[in-house]
Amino acid sequence: MKFITNRTIIIKSILAALLILCIKNFVFKNLSFYGQDFHDLIELSDITIIFTGAFFVFGLLLAATMSDFKESERIPGEVASNLEAIKDWIYLALRAPRTGTSDLCKEELNQPFLRDQLLLITDGIISWIYSKEKDSNVIFPLLRNSNEIAYYFAERGVDKEAIKGIQENTNAMRKQLTRAYSISRNNFIKPAYILLKSILFIVMSLLLITKFKSNPADYFVTAAVTFLFCYLYLLIRGLDDPFDVSNDEIDVDLKPIDRFRQRLGNDFLV
Known part of the structure; x- marks a missing residue:
């Protein structure tokens, strides 16, 4: 099953190619237009310029979506690094005078509270990234919990560098999460998708005749x-939302955050 889900684009493209072949050979070869067979209406040499232009347009749009995807690949690692830094600042706060x-200022710091807060923040970020809606009303109030840790330390006379470090990493x-939200919610401009679909329809129609x-x-x-154009179209659609985790084949690698969560559960103030 995983083999299929990780190769949905290539499977869909192959199926599209087979479908066009079947339509052309079993439908269009049995039709005629004023005595001329439908599948012989146009010479291949007459439409090569159209294929060249179509590939050029697809290439431009693919390059545009790839730039956002490359930026998105860095976000999970950067978020995990900031969470790791917040954890280290908490350790400093526990040990520094x-x-x-x-x-x-005289009472002991509540370690179970600090552990629960950081676990809450981490789990909330992971759940938000894995969610389909990417609701801003969920993630931004959640991030304020990091400042709650800073406020908790400030009230108890904790080292100011630790408080400053937590706020800076927050x-x-x-x-980073605002950028992820923007990339996920702001899809490629609609006219561009209309252009892609139009080119795809024109190319398929020309191949049939x-x-x-x-x-x-x-x-x-x-x-x-048929395979190449369908593959390019599906690839652009997938790259347009790299945080759509329902598409296992084209999404950013979330392992840095997942691995941090495992480490956090195993060693943080246990």
Whole structure:
């Protein structure tokens, strides 16, 4: 099952190529237009310029989506690094001397509370990334829990460097998740998708009525061009939302955050 889910694009493209071949050979070869067979209406040499232009447009749009995807690949690692840094600042706060004379400054820091807070933040971020909606009303209030840790330390005279470090890493993480939210929610402009679909329809239509010199050339060129264009279209659609984890084949690698969560559960203030 995993073999299929990790290769959905290539399977869909192969099925599309086979479908076009079947339509051309079992439907269009039995139809005629004023005595001219439907599958021989156009010479291949007449439409090569269309294929060249179509590949050029697909290449431009693929490059545009790839730039966002490459940026998205860095976000999980950066978020995990900021969470790791917050964990280290908490360790510093537990070990560094404290200042202040209030009763709160004299009491022991609540380690179970700190552990629960960081686990809550981490689990919330992971759940948000794995969610389909990517609701901003969930993630941004969750990030404020990091500042709650900073406020907790400030009230108890904890080292100011630890408080500053937690706030700086929280702000950096907020920027990263805001970028992830923007990439996930703001899909490629709609007219671009209309253009892609139009090109795909035109190319498939031309292949159905194009004349080839031999049957092997007919089968190979029709299947190959159909496969390539369908693959490119599905690839662009997948790259447009790299945080869509329902698409196992084209999404960013979330292992850095998952691995951090495992380490956090095993060693943080246990």
